Amino acid sequence: MPSPQQPRAVFAMDPVHLPLLFPPPLMARLQQAADLDPELVVQDFADPAAAPALSQAEVLITGWGCPHLDADVLAAAPRLRTVLHAAGSVRSLVGEALWQGGVTVVSAVTGNALPVAEYTLAMILLAGKDTFAHREHFRGTHTYPSPTETADTGNLGRRVGIIGASRVGRRLLELLRPFDLAVSLYDPYVNATEAAALGVELLSLEGLLDTSDIVSLHAPDIPETYRMLDRDRLALIKDGGVLINTSRGALVDPVALTDELLSGRLSAVLDVTEPEPLPAGSPLYHLPNVFLTPHIAGSLGNELERLGRIVCDELERLVAGLPPVHEVSHADMTRVA
Numbered sequence: 001m002p003s004p005q006q007p008r009a010v011f012a013m014d015p016v017h018l019p020l021l022f023p024p025p026l027m028a029r030l031q032q033a034a035d036l037d038p039e040l041v042v043q044d045f046a047d048p049a050a051a052p053a054l055s056q057a058e059v060l061i062t063g064w065g066c067p068h069l070d071a072d073v074l075a076a077a078p079r080l081r082t083v084l085h086a087a088g089s090v091r092s093l094v095g096e097a098l099w100q101g102g103v104t105v106v107s108a109v110t111g112n113a114l115p116v117a118e119y120t121l122a123m124i125l126l127a128g129k130d131t132f133a134h135r136e137h138f139r140g141t142h143t144y145p146s147p148t149e150t151a152d153t154g155n156l157g158r159r160v161g162i163i164g165a166s167r168v169g170r171r172l173l174e175l176l177r178p179f180d181l182a183v184s185l186y187d188p189y190v191n192a193t194e195a196a197a198l199g200v201e202l203l204s205l206e207g208l209l210d211t212s213d214i215v216s217l218h219a220p221d222i223p224e225t226y227r228m229l230d231r232d233r234l235a236l237i238k239d240g241g242v243l244i245n246t247s248r249g250a251l252v253d254p255v256a257l258t259d260e261l262l263s264g265r266l267s268a269v270l271d272v273t274e275p276e277p278l279p280a281g282s283p284l285y286h287l288p289n290v291f292l293t294p295h296i297a298g299s300l301g302n303e304l305e306r307l308g309r310i311v312c313d314e315l316e317r318l319v320a321g322l323p324p325v326h327e328v329s330h331a332d333m334t335r336v337a
Contacts, residue, residue, distance in 0.1 A: 014041075026309065034319070070097050074101050115299050120297065121176065132267070163216065164247070216243075220248075229252040242268065254274050261283075277294065
């Protein structure tokens with residue numbers, strides 16, 4: 001029997017994610033804090049079987065695969081006051097009706113930033129050692145490179161340019177500090193004082209592209225950043241430079257990038273592309289200077305539990321009458337991914 005203080009909560013996501021997000025200890029925490037049926041996972045807000053629970057729901061615990069939250073959801077869940085999103089961005093999830101309806105939206109996006117930053121750190125260090133080219137060479141020749149072939153290889157003083165002081169960008173800057181790298185940042189919302197506090201050199205976008213050996217994208221996918229790396233800006237990256245994209249494919253002109261990669265002038269580490277996935281005939285699948293991964297930088301496998309922990313913490317704060325730590329505001333939608 002739920003206590004009077006327990007809000008009624010309902011899961012809304014693809015149920016395949018539920019056991020990884022909320023293994024038994026975390027599910028027990030949720031059930032202690034809320035009146036929650038762990039067997040009910042809504043995938044369609046119009047499903048008659050879900051109607052009784054939704055009519056009483058004060059909290060939606062959402063995740064990947066959750067339907068869009070719009071006016072129909074508010075009609076089905078008139079008591080809804082909080083959405084706890086056990087995933088990353090809520091830009092495509094939350095409709096205008098929920099913002100106007102005063103529903104509090106909380107996201108575990110901070111927890112999702114860490115694995116993206118970790119992935120990017122690994123790729124920066126591997127790129128600095130020219131790991132992918134050496135792998136291709138070793139596969140083909142079965143011989144070690146000569147000292148003259150590795151003269152420009154290594155991470156001592158390698159210039160790394162970070163585009164975007166997002167949650168991922170800032171976490172990456174923290175992870176980069178122990179290494180002997182020269183790190184610069186472009187972000188139009190960061191001033192020189194804040195950049196100094198972050199321990200990086202603040203540059204214009206063109207200045208960063210022109211001086212960086214490795215460029216890593218961490219800007220949000222918003223109208224202002226669409227195709228921010230167009231043909232002219234890609235041409236600014238020095239010969240032999242490496243582009244890493246773990247943000248969104250829309251930030252880069254795909255035709256211009258493909259041309260640069262086909263020419264061999266640049267290399268790339270691409271966890272995201274446009275379109276996503278690439279068509280089967282794309283040359284990027286086979287180019288030796290492209291390291292292509294299937295959107296795995298974010299939370300994967302056992303990393304999903306970190307997102308579940310954040311949701312548990314936020315639900316317990318809600319029950320205790322405390323404000324959320326990871327609330328997302330309507331205004332944030334103009335600047336975040």
